[in-house]
Amino acid sequence: MKLKRFIYLLIAFPMLSQAQSSGNPIFKGWYADPEAIIFDKTYWVYPTYSAKYKEQVFMDAFSSKDLVTWKKHERIIDTSSVKWAKKAMWAPSITKKNDKYYLFFGANDIQSDNEVGGIGVAVADKPEGPFKDLLGKPLIDKFYNKAQPIDQFVFKDKDGQYYLIYGGWRHCNIAKLNNDFTGFVPFDDGTTFKEITPEGYVEGSFMFIKDGKYYFMWSEGGWTGPDYSVAYAIADSPLGPFKRIGKILKQDPAVATGAGHHSVIYNAKKNNWYIVYHRRPLGEKDGNHRVTCIDMMTFDENGLINPVKITYEGVSKSKL
Template identity: 30%
Template sequence: MTVTRSGRFARTLLLAMIAALAGAAPAAAPATDPFAPHARNPLLPGYAADPSIVHYRGEWFIFVTIDPWGGEKLGLWRSRNFRDWTFSTPNWPTKAAAHSTTSGGANVWAPSVVQGRDGRFWMYVSVGNEIWVGVADHPAGPWRDANGGKPLVRRDFRPGFHMIDAEAFIDDDGQAYLYWGSGLNWVNGRCFAVKLKPDMTSFDGEVHDVTPPHYFEGPFMVKRNGRYFLTSSWGNTTKDNYQVRYAIGDTPFGPFREPEDKPLLATDQDRQIISPGHHAVFRVGQEDFILYHRQALPFPRAGDEVLRQVAVDRLRIAGDRLLPVIPTHEGPDIAGTASHRTAGRAVALTASSARDPLHAASAAGDDNYATGWQGDATAETSWLQADLGAAGQVGESHLRPADVMQTLHFSVEASDDGRAWQRIGAPIQAQGSPISIPAAGRARFVRLRFDGAPGILEWTFP
């Protein structure tokens, strides 16, 4: 991105965001307005990347890399309606537990979770620049190492390339395959593939180099109508050139050919959707959907900060073509899921401060996970206050912080008139999403007093 284009885009973004947060009528429909109230993309209330999705016994599970750049654990989001999500961290892997003599310094990244022919769930995950494999009877775990405490693919398996981003594929006959690989310094990506034995932890035959044109990382295999579509990411996720590509083969090992030289999913400046990639494809009924991460807005961010969020859109397949995906902020309707998140009551939010006009208090009450309140980062304390419009019984409310791994320290106060305040319960230390705020009893105003100035995506009231 050139300085001129970056500056122009940032100014456009600033003006649009200020108008939206000030309550101005949106200039475009929700599909094109990233700041529209009730927008369904981003799907998850937090910063995450590299999603893998499982649907099991009526519940959705999305495993993610925790941004920025992973952590000591993975993130797991769970939902029964595909809209209201609860965050946790699986017991395995951890950076400490998945460590070998050849491990590198990278954190826990890029999970792939599939159900094998044995009914169990298998996770292939990047830890320390190596690929590890775990197994569980349920997607939520408990998980355990499945390969005797050693990586399935060591960091030095193919010197000069990055042994990350493993993705398992189960063919129609139940046969499992594993795809993985990336390059170094955002160039020279290679894709490797191997057939897996029934134990899901052993290679059955030789490893193939199946690298298609325009490949860097994040392979994901899709089979439809007897054709094998090897989809992957190309470009640099920290820039605006990251995108999803695809190639077609007649076997799981190809050879793979690009039907046309254009991306499946790419940056759309007009919609302010930047660097979509590292995706998963899932099917509901006869419809396909693509789950992917994209840059959190505003972009570019200060310094070298990289924060991404997870979105979902429709994927259409026509014969031997994957049709270009139209990325949206509204998100698709998916059969059997809720059309929107559970609605909270309308409240007026104010705060002690805002980092800038893009992060005003009202952004934590618009039912849009692309926006949120952020106080003055230099403040030792801050507060976020809700005016419910009239005094009445206030039940348990819910807080969705931007950083789900940050421990928040805060107290809760309530007031009938906004002048005399009463503290509700003891000070709270909490982490995760959503964080439950105790019922305030009879009140019109509820105030949260924080240590520091955490980012809050949404604060909702029953």
Template identity: 35%
Template sequence: MLQYPGQGSETGSLRAPEVTETRSAGRLPRNPLFPGADPHAVVVGDAVWIYPTWSDGALDRFYAFVSTNLHHWQRHGPILRFDEVRWIGDDGAPRHYAWAPCVVHHEGRWFLYYSVGPQNPTPSRIGVAVADRPEGPFRDSGRPLLIGDATFEAIDPMVFRDPRSGRFFLYAGGSAGARLRVFELQPDLVSLAREIPVATPPRFTEGAFMHFWRGKYYLSYSHGSFRHASYSVHYATGDSPTGPWQYQGAILTSDATRKGPGHHAFFQHPRTGEWLIVYHRWENQMGDGPYRGSRQICIDRVEFEPDGRIRPVVMTGEEPTSRRFAP
């Protein structure tokens, strides 16, 4: 277990947060937090768990990061290794990459949905693994949850529980095909019940995320090429978790030196209820790309207009420097 500066062993209780009002979370962490990409966040009691694509070492496994103050993070894992998943090698590819995890807590169990790369020329695949604790270890279900084909890349899973119906939906797809598909999950959360036809929203590339706020469904996603300044977060809204969608615009875009922000997740601060966004970006970069090196995980505030629109997110962090996150 790797501890980042100042973090003890406390990981918070497993009770659900009880937020009665939204107020400022106070001082946010100094960005960037640690190397990684494609982060998903889960609030567990007073703790925030981040599950990213890990980009600082072996790429065929997943890790989890936890903090009770958003400033100091503790790494757990590997929580799942691909050499423990028996169907991974069925495509004949010489190596595989662990990408874009999403974690859901339901009825005392934790479900890890993940992408298996590469997706070309071999079929893209999404798997699901289950654990009794947020830090794992996770055990794979024994088969792929979803397999792509020539018209669809099975990547970037995101699972959302509809607070109105209690049903669980899987959002997946994107990149070269730039096609979004939505499925309802069976009650076991490790198999599909049915596909629900949806329209792919404008400027969708990958990394779909769904959240619900004050009667409205927010579908957000990444647009552009992830190694370039064009990579950004856009969103659309709807009156149901499957649309139809009304495109609202971009909310997270590159600035002078922080490039390609995207593949994000929204979450609420466990003590204040304030909305935050966790995402990755390239640090200390100039020009339009392509960029090289490791992307970095960051957290910033999310603010809503009175009519429910999301204001453009202001990226924060240190001035340009050669600093890396201390191990």
């Protein structure tokens, strides 16, 4: 009788059947390394298609007005439009400038300076693409300061300067992008790639500004393991120095493992912060089985990030 009554209520009151929270994961499929951003009052998530490297030859995107209902935009970019990319397209980062959308991505997972690949950049007229290769070659294809050219994040400073922060193999660099994103502008000391690696850094950099301070975040541990996690530091400049404060996102043995490689979005109207990340379902042994999730992120009275509670519920409906 209870089941019949529940079905009756759904038919009689359809609003009851509409999701009031995002749930985790927020959309179906194996997706990792999500970058979340707001364009024109719409939330967007750009993730890695999580599969074997040779199958990672395209990227999808997802959009939502309320963080609950998501629309999939298939193959916003693939290797047919990036001739030098053959595999391992991952960790997208996106920004809008002068009515154009610039998508930074890694490809080919190069292991030395003698291989073709690294970090590329593509451009489109719309956030859903289609994106086309801007340069016809990688933007960064060498191991400067021992940093593998992967896991890029494009960051816009308060003065309008755009930076590219990136790096794997436990090294992180920052570089000043030029006006059209075709290259870099040297710093005052003549260097182009400055290392800003904090203690514990492995990969997956992200930066945001809050109350005039620069919050630098990254992933620690191995991406296929249960202890993948996110830590952070705070500085007065995007160049640091960054002293590690501690972890704020990690596994919960009752919910999921391998919680890491994240991004952060801020709803200024509601003063809400959200962390978007990937994690691995309990009991899963396939390293590529990663799903994209979202949870609230909060701060204490001193501006430090409180540990994030990972959930199955995600976040409540919050229309802009």
